[in-house]
Amino acid sequence: MNKPRLKKGPTGGLRVVALGGGTGLSALLRGLKQNVVRRSDHHPTLARPITDLAAIVTVTDDGGSSGRLRRENRMLPPGDIRNCMVALSKDEALLSRLFQYRFRAGRGLRGHNFGNLFLAALTHVTGDFAEAVRVSSKVLAVRGRIFPSTLSNVHLIATLADGKRVKGETRISRSRVPIRKIELSPRHVRPLPAAIEAIQQADLIFMGPGSLYTSVIPNLLIPEIARAVSRSKAPRVYIANLMTQPGETTHFALSDHLRAIKHHVRGRVIDAVVANRKSVSRQVAGRYRAEGAEPVLIDRENVLKMRVRLITGNLIEEQSVLRHNPPRLARLLVDEFLLSHHRR
Numbered sequence: 001m002n003k004p005r006l007k008k009g010p011t012g013g014l015r016v017v018a019l020g021g022g023t024g025l026s027a028l029l030r031g032l033k034q035n036v037v038r039r040s041d042h043h044p045t046l047a048r049p050i051t052d053l054a055a056i057v058t059v060t061d062d063g064g065s066s067g068r069l070r071r072e073n074r075m076l077p078p079g080d081i082r083n084c085m086v087a088l089s090k091d092e093a094l095l096s097r098l099f100q101y102r103f104r105a106g107r108g109l110r111g112h113n114f115g116n117l118f119l120a121a122l123t124h125v126t127g128d129f130a131e132a133v134r135v136s137s138k139v140l141a142v143r144g145r146i147f148p149s150t151l152s153n154v155h156l157i158a159t160l161a162d163g164k165r166v167k168g169e170t171r172i173s174r175s176r177v178p179i180r181k182i183e184l185s186p187r188h189v190r191p192l193p194a195a196i197e198a199i200q201q202a203d204l205i206f207m208g209p210g211s212l213y214t215s216v217i218p219n220l221l222i223p224e225i226a227r228a229v230s231r232s233k234a235p236r237v238y239i240a241n242l243m244t245q246p247g248e249t250t251h252f253a254l255s256d257h258l259r260a261i262k263h264h265v266r267g268r269v270i271d272a273v274v275a276n277r278k279s280v281s282r283q284v285a286g287r288y289r290a291e292g293a294e295p296v297l298i299d300r301e302n303v304l305k306m307r308v309r310l311i312t313g314n315l316i317e318e319q320s321v322l323r324h325n326p327p328r329l330a331r332l333l334v335d336e337f338l339l340s341h342h343r344r
Helices: 022-035 064-073 079-088 094-100 114-126 129-139 169-174 193-201 212-220 223-231 254-264 282-290 300-305 326-343
Strands: 014-020 050-057 145-148 155-160 165-167 179-185 204-207 236-239 272-276 309-313 316-318 322-324
Touching: 014 022, 014 193, 014 212, 022 050, 022 079, 022 212, 022 322, 022 326, 050 079, 050 193, 064 079, 064 114, 079 094, 079 114, 079 129, 079 145, 094 114, 114 129, 129 145, 145 193, 155 169, 155 212, 165 169, 169 212, 179 212, 179 254, 193 223, 204 212, 204 326, 212 223, 212 254, 236 254, 236 326, 254 272, 254 300, 272 326, 300 309, 309 326, 322 326
Parallel strands: 014 050, 014 204, 050 145, 204 236, 236 272, 272 309
Antiparallel strands: 155 165, 155 179, 316 322
């Protein structure tokens, strides 16, 4: 199988775009930022070959603090974008902790994150959510650029296996009935021009990790984004979840995730898939099994039949919940897709 070829960015580094949402995208960005250099640096090293890192974030969240601000202030949900800003901040110390601070008391304040409120206030001051994100990113000295996938007020609608239609990301995530189809309402929304430009100029495109139907696919439901990814000559890499999600991906093998993306998107958008091969501890696996989740099965033959390159590694970080380990994930991606270009 021929590998898509990476091309160098204007200063010898590479331009990377990551699409997604939720905690999965934040973990990816937290790892990748260690490989970012400024365009003004004279000699980017092989260990840090990225000169431009752009995150394109889904804006369909309607729960928690983000959902409240969305309903009460008629703004885009700030939570996923706030997490990306903190993940990409130069130093995740005091300011980053402040942006993640959640109020635990106070009528009207309880449950809100400071960063969400900051973005809400700045949106009203500037009159532009994208500008609020840009200014906030400066405050946190973010190593990269962050774009909402659209400035339109979009919601998710899922058609379930039983024919029922469910509206809203929160209600969809809570459903335990398999999803047949996911769509945006309204269907035809415009993306940020800067997001499309980032995809068009990208040397490498990552999608995920994150909830398949509520984080990964929603960005690709925006026609211009899907078209830009499909037309890109850059390697397009899907980073799979560690575990299945009850309802969304119950009993899904790796190829089922790829098939779902293909079902929702016109044109080819995935050249390679990255998945975890490390076993989950018995105790943690048992806890997830009780909730209806299991490790994503790597059905290698089915994946290869889809003409998708398969890359696996030890990507797990076990704490109270399972997460991708940002440094290990970044090392695998750098070795497979960035440093390999310099070796050729």
